[in-house]
Amino acid sequence: MIDRIQMLGRVTLDRLAAIGRSGQMLTQSMLVPPTPRVMFPLLIKQLHFVGVLSLVIILVSGLFIGMVIGLQGYTILVDYGSEQAVGQMVALSLVRELAPVVTALLFAGRAGSAVTAEIGLMKATEQLASYEMIGVDPMRRIIAPRLWAGFISLPILTMIFAVVGIWGGSLVAVDWLGIYAGSFWANMQASVDFSTDVMNGIIKSLVFGFVVIWIAVFQGYDATPTSEGISKATTRTVVYSSLAVLGLDFILTAMMFGDI
Amino acid sequence: MRMRTLEIGVGVLILAGVISLVMLAVNVSGLSLSKNTGGYTVSARFENVGGLTERAKVSLSGVPIGEVTAIRIDSRMLMADVEMRIYSEVDYLSIDSSAQILTAGLLGEKYIGITPGFEEETLKDGSRIDDTQSALVLEELIGKFLFNKVSE
Numbered sequence: 001m002i003d004r005i006q007m008l009g010r011v012t013l014d015r016l017a018a019i020g021r022s023g024q025m026l027t028q029s030m031l032v033p034p035t036p037r038v039m040f041p042l043l044i045k046q047l048h049f050v051g052v053l054s055l056v057i058i059l060v061s062g063l064f065i066g067m068v069i070g071l072q073g074y075t076i077l078v079d080y081g082s083e084q085a086v087g088q089m090v091a092l093s094l095v096r097e098l099a100p101v102v103t104a105l106l107f108a109g110r111a112g113s114a115v116t117a118e119i120g121l122m123k124a125t126e127q128l129a130s131y132e133m134i135g136v137d138p139m140r141r142i143i144a145p146r147l148w149a150g151f152i153s154l155p156i157l158t159m160i161f162a163v164v165g166i167w168g169g170s171l172v173a174v175d176w177l178g179i180y181a182g183s184f185w186a187n188m189q190a191s192v193d194f195s196t197d198v199m200n201g202i203i204k205s206l207v208f209g210f211v212v213i214w215i216a217v218f219q220g221y222d223a224t225p226t227s228e229g230i231s232k233a234t235t236r237t238v239v240y241s242s243l244a245v246l247g248l249d250f251i252l253t254a255m256m257f258g259d260i
Numbered sequence: 261m262r263m264r265t266l267e268i269g270v271g272v273l274i275l276a277g278v279i280s281l282v283m284l285a286v287n288v289s290g291l292s293l294s295k296n297t298g299g300y301t302v303s304a305r306f307e308n309v310g311g312l313t314e315r316a317k318v319s320l321s322g323v324p325i326g327e328v329t330a331i332r333i334d335s336r337m338l339m340a341d342v343e344m345r346i347y348s349e350v351d352y353l354s355i356d357s358s359a360q361i362l363t364a365g366l367l368g369e370k371y372i373g374i375t376p377g378f379e380e381e382t383l384k385d386g387s388r389i390d391d392t393q394s395a396l397v398l399e400e401l402i403g404k405f406l407f408n409k410v411s412e
Binding site: 041044045047048051052055091095153155156157159160162163166185188189190191192193194197198202 | 263266267269270272273274276277279280281283284285287288289290364369
């Protein structure tokens with residue numbers, strides 16, 4: 001019995017210590033005086049790795065998700081004779097929910113896991129320690145560019161996802177199913193509000209980008225430096241960031257649209 | 261050379277992001293940059309506004325010419341008092357124009373449609389539109405229909 005309680009206590013303390021370490025890592029890497037000359041090329045490299053290389057998966061999944069919503073929306077709405085509302089449905093569901101959430105999930109799988117594995121392997125092969133040996137702060141050289149790159153690129157990817165998805169929806173609804181293009185776009189423009197819908201979607205993606213890349217970098221930085229430890233850390237990155245994104249999405253939606 | 265391709269890639273990403281934001285703003289949410297803040301205010305009393313909201317559009321022949329700025333209850337007349345701002349370039353609405361609350365499509369939003377009158381004198385800041393027609397409330401309509409059926 002006592003052993004069980006001790007276990008519970010240990011697990012709790014471990015978790016709290018991990019949260020503390022991740023906060024420490026965040027402040028040490030983000031709250032340093034910026035050195036643009038050194039930082040900028042590193043940031044460009046990470047933006048390419050995290051953002052540009054995720055473009056393909058974002059474009060393809062955005063297109064197909066938009067097309068599926070268009071098709072599903074049409075089959076439901078045509079029963080009520082209001083199939084012009086497909087535009088509104090596609091745009092609102094993408095801009096408010098699907099674009100931020102699905103992009104963040106894909107981002108966690110595509111970029112987050114890669115960042116974790118990279119940093120974990122750097123730790124396992126003692127590259128981080130050797131940076132310290134030669135007097136380079138790994139927080140500034142390794143951690144900070146990756147954090148910034150994730151934080152910057154996820155909102156951009158989200159907006160691209162939304163636009164491509166809406167285009168896919170219009171492709172299905174207007175060009176294939178023959179809804180009048182004017183009413184498709186006019187309904188959409190009448191119901192989507194820039195400051196509430198689009199901006200709230202972008203705020204969501206900012207929060208998700210911060211959380212996902214934070215989890216990814218921290219799991220790599222905190223990984224046990226063995227091959228098994230790295231594989232566990234990579235799995236944890238995907239699981240934790242997916243759970244965090246979905247949970248936070250509910251909280252953010254309740255705060256933005258739930259009149260709380 | 262390698263750095264150059266990276267920078268081009270990142271540039272493309274940022275550019276795509278900016279284009280997406282502009283498209284979300286202009287094409288999807290219909291945000292127009294030429295915000296018309298000027299104009300003059302006109303009010304009208306309706307028996308029932310039935311779901312009309314502030315910022316709903318005011319249109320003439322289907323073309324937006326203004327928006328609803330305030331809806332309040334007129335405590336003396338016990339009617340809804342709707343205040344709307346008409347763009348200043350639309351200065352040719354005659355004083356006997358009528359206003360009615362319409363619905364965009366079957367499930368669409370409510371808006372105010374102005375039907376022009378014939379007088380020479382035009383609406384000015386603070387004028388009141390007297391000839392109004394309330395929103396169609398579906399329940400009332402069904403009630404009337406049933407009542408007529410019964411009395412037949």
